[in-house]
Amino acid sequence: MxxxxxxxxxxxxxxxxxxxxxxxxxxxxxxxxxxxxxxxxxxxxxxxxxxxxxxxxxxxxxxxxxxxxxxxxxxxxxxxxxxxxxxxxxxxxxxxxxxxxxxxxxxxxxxxxxxxxxxxxxxxxxDRPAIAAIWPTIRGESVVLDVGASIGADAQHLAALAVMGSAMARVLFDLDRPTVGLLNIGVEEVKGVEEVRAAADLLRTLNLPHMDFVGFVEGDGIGKGAADVIVTEGFTGNIALKTAEGTARQIGEYLRSAMSRTWRSRIGYLFARSAFQALREKLDPGKANGGVFLxxxxxxxxxxxxxxxxxxxxxxxxxxxxxxxxxxxxxNQTLHREGGGLVLPPAAQEALS
The missing domain is CATH 3.40.718.10 (Isopropylmalate Dehydrogenase)
Incomplete structure (x- = not known):
């Protein structure tokens, strides 16, 4: 047992x-x-x-x-x-x-x-903790971090977030090599602030065995499930989380209002009740409750x-x-070899320390 x-x-x-x-x-x-x-x-x-x-x-x-x-x-x-x-x-x-x-x-x-x-x-x-959230998506669920533990991040911290988020995705989603993306204002390599572009270069250089780095993900890619793990710093991540929760409640209110507006809409709701219940369940932030301090x-x-x-x-x-x-x-498996010693090359060791 x-x-x-x-x-x-x-x-x-x-x-x-x-x-x-x-x-x-x-x-x-x-x-x-x-x-x-x-x-x-x-x-x-x-x-x-x-x-x-x-x-x-x-x-x-x-x-x-x-x-x-x-x-x-x-x-x-x-x-x-x-x-x-x-x-x-x-x-x-x-x-x-x-x-x-x-x-x-x-x-x-x-x-x-x-x-x-x-x-x-x-x-x-x-060097700094992160809060990782489980985010409902069109494809299922993704891990998003950091959603509020600390504000600002350099390339090294973003790479560390990717390491921790991929480990969490391996646990939750039973994946050997989760896909990891960096949240950015565009998918092109020239877009975004310097820290995010540098983090992308670092993750490509590291080519870690327990994650598949897929590049940049735009804001709408979170809900689409563009990657198993989406990495950003805490200020942006917290705003994204609260915006998504607020939007879910807003949609719920719109539906409730629309379904009670006329007798025809009420009848229509009776026929589509199970579909609306499924939608409500999917949009409920409580169903994905539980942020992990990584x-x-x-x-x-x-x-x-x-x-x-x-x-x-x-x-x-x-x-x-x-x-x-x-x-x-x-x-620890991602950061270190079993039995001691980092798996990363010397430059990357310094970056993640």
């Missing part, structure tokens, strides 16, 4: 905390019975939720703390006030200590990133703060898959 996947949950994170986290964990457990949970937070709020989910209660341990990071805390404030005592910190610390394989939180993104970087440290060869010496998943139980379950599912299919090992 395979070893259990041990999942640490910040039960106080998000807009409503335990009332979403616990039911979400129960949904994920039903899909992955080989999971067990460490639940960090106020036991007076966690235990009543657990009583409604006996299967989850049987595989969970509650670690009490009444300190929670607020959604409006600045990262520096969260580190000062919540370090070593908050539910967020304790979930991360469980990963550092080897008591859990992954931490999942719906809490304050900036605070979670600051605490994770401070507690878990960075992988050798990576570059850390441990696995951390960020859920949307305002998600429901089904959305939080999706984030827990992502964490489970990252552990079960060994994300950190795949990142």
């Amino acid at each position: 395979p070893q259990k996947v041990r999942i640490a949950l910040d039960a106080m994170g998000g807009d409503v905390g335990a009332s979403v986290v616990i039911p979400g964990a129960a949904i994920s457990l039903a899909r992955h019975p080989d999971s067990e949970f460490l639940l960090f937070g106020d036991s007076a709020r966690i235990n009543p939720q657990l009583e409604a989910h006996p299967a989850l209660k049987a595989v969970s341990r509650v670690i009490h703390t009444d300190v929670a990071v607020r959604m409006d805390d600045k990262p520096s404030q969260a580190l000062r006030r919540g370090r070593k005592t908050s539910s967020m910190w304790l979930a991360l610390d469980a990963v550092r200590k080897g008591e859990a394989d992954v931490a999942v939180s719906a809490g304050n993104t900036g605070a979670l990133m600051a605490m994770a970087r401070f507690n878990l440290r960075m992988l050798e060869g990576i 570059g850390l010496n441990g696995i951390v998943i960020k859920s949307h703060g305002g998600t429901d139980a089904a959305g939080f379950a999706a984030a827990v599912d992502v964490g489970y898959e990252m552990v079960r299919y060994d994300l950190l090992t795949k990142i």
Whole structure:
């Protein structure tokens, strides 16, 4: 029997905390019975939720703390006030200590990133973390990163993002050599800022065995699924993510309004209800919930703060898959030879260090 996947949950994170986290964990457990949970937070709020989910209660341990990071805390404030005592910190610390394989939180993104970087440290060869999102596309799904961990990137950092994103795609999509593209304002080699063009040159030179670099991808190529992995820096990536989520909601409102405008449209909706339901499911950002913090010496998943139980379950599912299919090992395989030593030539070693 395979070893259990041990999942640490910040039960106080998000807009409503335990009332979403616990039911979400129960949904994920039903899909992955080989999971067990460490639940960090106020036991007076966690235990009543657990009583409604006996299967989850049987595989969970509650670690009490009444300190929670607020959604409006600045990262520096969260580190000062919540370090070593908050539910967020304790979930991360469980990963550092080897008591859990992954931490999942719906809490304050900036605070979670600051605490994770401070507690878990960075992988050798990576200087800055990234947030990778699973993006629904016409072809299925793609990994897009960075969607908000850090602003700005030189060629070396973009190449490191490509390494980490391709490792994640190998885990999620069961691909030996995922396609990787750089987000740009055009596909021509002369277009884009210098850093993006230099990153393309670097990735072609490296010719890494675990990725297939396909060049530049324009913004509309994200939704088309032009590559399994699409790489950009955090400022642009976060704007793209929020724009896509807003557009999905806008389309949903347009459809809802159009379908209720006349009696004929209402009748038409009745005949096409299943098709509209499928479209709604595809456009729902919660279905692809779960951003992966890449570059850390441990696995951390960020859920949307305002998600429901089904959305939080999706984030827990992502964490489970990252552990079960060994994300950190795949990142290190790309950066390093097994047994030590970088696979990259000397110039590339320097570029990715």
